[in-house]
Amino acid sequence: MKLLRVGPAGAERPALLDAAGTLRDLSGLVPDVDGALLADDAALDRVRAAAASGELPALDSAGLRVGPPVGRIGKVVCIGLNYHDHAAETGAEPPAEPVVFFKAADTVVGPHDTVLVPRRSTKTDWEVELAVVIGRTARYVESHEAALACVGGYAVAHDVSEREFQIERGGTWDKGKNCETFNPLGPWLVTPDEVPDPQALGLKLWVNGELKQDGSTADQIFSVAEVVRYVSQFMTLYPGDVINTGTPAGVAMGQPEPKPYLRAGDVVELEIGGLGRQRQELKPA
Structure with a gap:
């Protein structure tokens, strides 16, 4: 998967870039792309299943800032x-x-x-x-x-x-x-x-x-x-x-x-x- 975070600095929302190159909104499924998500196999499986289903809402990428792809970095x-x-x-x-x-x-x-x-x-x-x-x-x-x-x-x-x-x-x-x-x-x-x-x-x-x-x-x-x-x-x-x-x-x-x-x-x-x-x-x- 290609996970990312989009939106203004400090207020990014989680997103996914699907195989067709469409930006998909993950904010209804997970709170963020961060260490908690990466350590949670069940949550990652839900994201994969949702991506495969094609049901994730598309985001309009025009003018949308791309933030760092992981939030709350420790070090x-x-x-x-x-x-x-x-x-x-x-x-x-x-x-x-x-x-x-x-x-x-x-x-x-x-x-x-x-x-x-x-x-x-x-x-x-x-x-x-x-x-x-x-x-x-x-x-x-x-x-x-x-x-x-x-x-x-x-x-x-x-x-x-x-x-x-x-x-x-x-x-x-x-x-x-x-x-x-x-x-x-x-x-x-x-x-x-x-x-x-x-x-x-x-x-x-x-x-x-x-x-x-x-x-x-x-x-x-x-x-x-x-x-x-x-x-x-x-x-x-x-x-x-x-x-x-x-x-x-x-x-x-x-x-x-x-x-x-x-x-x-x-x-x-x-x-x-x-x-x-x-x-x-x-x-x-």
């Missing part, structure tokens, strides 16, 4: 340097263990919402990423099979980063990762039955129409299953938590000087095969 866990080609372009050795950092849940916005360039920023960068949304509590998971059983769905994420704040200002990466609007998510939450192999997904990103990133999750250093398993050894992952699993080569930081960092007025578009497409215009904060 956003991020994995850095998780593609061989991205590590190479930044001059870093492939890590022996996953590099883990956090984004605050309030950085998450809709897939087509405005991204704000922070004040005094000169190095705002792009990163297309596969997001994993947890559907079952993951605590000390032992196997890759058990880790994948904890996945409730997949989505496109844009891990926007400010490299000066992240790398040159001391401390951890958090300052360059948690600026307002720095995690567009969506458009859809795609359930695992529609993603048979999360290690065979193509990722692309364009800036002002120019292709900048063109990679595959096959190049990940640590697979989706290993990331979920590994992270669960250090923290409990709850339904509705999100993991951004890293970005392939092609970010501005990896380009020759002068590096083409983002500016207000730029337009970024990104997509992952089968998971949908995002588009953001950048404006000053």
Whole structure:
């Protein structure tokens, strides 16, 4: 299934995109697309049955904002340097263990919402990423099979980063990762039955129409299953938590000087095969 949330920020309603591409209203069936829904097999079965019946009311998508596809996110866990080609372009050795950092849940916005360039920023960068949304509590998971059983769905994420704040200002990466609007998510939450192999997904990103990133999750250093398993050894992952699993080569930081960092007025578009497409215009904060 392709689940999503539509409507004004903070007042989104649950919806479903059916096989014919029609937007269907789920608000009469479930209160939201969130961790509670993903953990409730009976509720998901009702949604599937209703979708198959064709009885869900259609929504007019014209002018309708698409919000983040999952509500009430507990935490956003991020994995850095998780593609061989991205590590190479930044001059870093492939890590022996996953590099883990956090984004605050309030950085998450809709897939087509405005991204704000922070004040005094000169190095705002792009990163297309596969997001994993947890559907079952993951605590000390032992196997890759058990880790994948904890996945409730997949989505496109844009891990926007400010490299000066992240790398040159001391401390951890958090300052360059948690600026307002720095995690567009969506458009859809795609359930695992529609993603048979999360290690065979193509990722692309364009800036002002120019292709900048063109990679595959096959190049990940640590697979989706290993990331979920590994992270669960250090923290409990709850339904509705999100993991951004890293970005392939092609970010501005990896380009020759002068590096083409983002500016207000730029337009970024990104997509992952089968998971949908995002588009953001950048404006000053």
